[in-house]
Amino acid sequence: MFYLNCIDFYTIIMQNKIDTQEKIVQSATELFLEKGYDRTSVREIASKAKINVSLMNYYFRSKEILFETIINLLIGKASGSLKDVLDSDLGLNEKIRQYICKYIDMLISNPLLISFIVAVLNRNPEKLTRLKVTDNLYNTEIFTKQLEEEYKKGKIKKVNPEQFYINMLSLIAFPFAFKHLINKKNNFSQKEFNEFIKERKEMIYNTLICYLKP
Amino acid sequence: MFYLNCIDFYTIIMQNKIDTQEKIVQSATELFLEKGYDRTSVREIASKAKINVSLMNYYFRSKEILFETIINLLIGKASGSLKDVLDSDLGLNEKIRQYICKYIDMLISNPLLISFIVAVLNRNPEKLTRLKVTDNLYNTEIFTKQLEEEYKKGKIKKVNPEQFYINMLSLIAFPFAFKHLINKKNNFSQKEFNEFIKERKEMIYNTLICYLKP
DNA sequence: ATTTAAATAAAACATTTGTTTAAAACAAGT
DNA sequence: ACTTGTTTTAAACAAATGTTTTATTTAAAT
Missing domain, CATH: 1.10.357.10 (Tetracycline Repressor, domain 2)
Structure with missing residues (x-):
């Protein structure tokens, strides 16, 4: 099967976008739950989510906002x-x-x-x-x-x-x-x-x- | 009364030594209770106790040890x-x-x-x-x-x-x-x-x- | 094929952190 | 008066922090 119809293709693309955002939330949630806000660094979140540090600020505007989202x-x-x-x-x-x-x-x-x-x-x-x-x-x-x-x-x-x-x-x-x-x-x-x-x-x-x- | 006997004098001196140590514990306790360990900086403790930052490390060897003492x-x-x-x-x-x-x-x-x-x-x-x-x-x-x-x-x-x-x-x-x-x-x-x-x-x-x- | 916009990456930023060093002030004993 | 040891201060240190900037990649639209 070499062909993807439009919807599948769109899905895959979107999947990636959502994935990173989702991965950030996922990783940050685990870390915030385990270690709390203060002992969790954005670099740790990024590393766990396997994304670049700055992506956290790209999707959520700050660590604080990410935290509130997760709460x-x-x-x-x-x-x-x-x-x-x-x-x-x-x-x-x-x-x-x-x-x-x-x-x-x-x-x-x-x-x-x-x-x-x-x-x-x-x-x-x-x-x-x-x-x-x-x-x-x-x-x-x-x-x-x-x-x-x-x-x-x-x-x-x-x-x-x-x-x-x-x-x-x-x-x-x-x-x-x-x-x-x-x-x-x-x-x-x-x-x-x-x-x-x-x-x-x-x-x-x-x-x-x-x-x-x- | 201009004269102090030895014991009084000693008391006053000691009072100072104990005071600083006591002041550190006192201030740190309040801050740790209010804001927790991570959000309390040693500079804040020092400032509240009106002492120099390094005195915290002089009396207690680290912030961590001070914390354990207070616990x-x-x-x-x-x-x-x-x-x-x-x-x-x-x-x-x-x-x-x-x-x-x-x-x-x-x-x-x-x-x-x-x-x-x-x-x-x-x-x-x-x-x-x-x-x-x-x-x-x-x-x-x-x-x-x-x-x-x-x-x-x-x-x-x-x-x-x-x-x-x-x-x-x-x-x-x-x-x-x-x-x-x-x-x-x-x-x-x-x-x-x-x-x-x-x-x-x-x-x-x-x-x-x-x-x-x- | 070129342009445009979004997503990712790398590097740099300015602060703040706990701690250490080195010097000064102080009191006590000789 | 000099020395000793203790307490206090100021300055510096290295590491870590959240965030921003700048550049690069990627995908879609024209």
Whole structure:
């Protein structure tokens, strides 16, 4: 097959353009997650992506902008479907169960994400708090209403919804931020850590539901 | 009073020597807590401490060593009395109550500590995990035994002590790592955040105790 | 085939970094 | 008064940083 039709040809060309840009994002994402913004140099990104240093400034205008792009991508990908669960019309118990399960599964797939977010949150709070995508990370409007209505129905104890949501988030997310310490102390391998985390799904659920009982 | 006796004189001299060293630690601690290791330059430390740049290398041999010194100091100060509570012979409920209370009070006094620890933990896990002082931060030997014995006595449900301790730690510490997001979302002032946190003392206690009930 | 615009590369730029060197200031002991 | 050792200062160093400039290659359009 020696002939390429127009579309294939265009695709190949575009492929290259997108490739470099994509490669930059890909490499930079890994490095930012692993080592953070400050310890990652643009030369390191370029080297990992096998491109010239100046291409980073050609596609993204600065390291800072590249970073912001990646923050958005990372949080967007991770948090979208979680928000959906939280805002769904599932019953309270089932919603909590699914939220915990999905959140933990996501964090097992992205074990560095929580520490990354905490780092960004401390380095430049505004950078994260002004993002629309951050809304997915912590917005309890609908969940709050649900908790209040369940209380009115006498199904659960009176509870501060904000506190309750933070409890849920804490129980889910914190172990990932403390991962190294947990692993060191218990001599966990990566695999064992994941097992430890999966064990938590039910425990967290029980802890939360038990507290809600009237 | 024009005369100073030997001891006073010696004190004054020493005071100066200690002062510079102390001033370096003091300034560096604040900066490391606020901005982290990488974004804090030795010139900034020197400028804040009002000393010459090279004095940092004179007293501590490198920025890295100064940093390790400060990590030790920070964690040591903060965690010692907490470990005492956890290892004391208080009854389970009272111990949990006091641990939560003391821990939260400490973190209110050191609101940047958790994020600092998480940052170090990700930057160089070994640096933290090899420190003796880290033991105070996460050692559950005695607490584990207590939980097991209470279970044998039929006082509490069967529970994985490691998981339970992590739950306690998560509920206490995580909100401090997410502080900026919590404040932004709820329009909290610094003061309101502290109120929010104090509210948690009882809630965390109830959450944990409720889960333990047989 | 020539022109035009986009993509890549190499080199240079100006700062900033942690650290070292060499000299000065200082206090104490002889 | 002189020497000794300690503390402080100023200057310099080499390496690394993010970014820009300039030149070259590449592909598409005329």
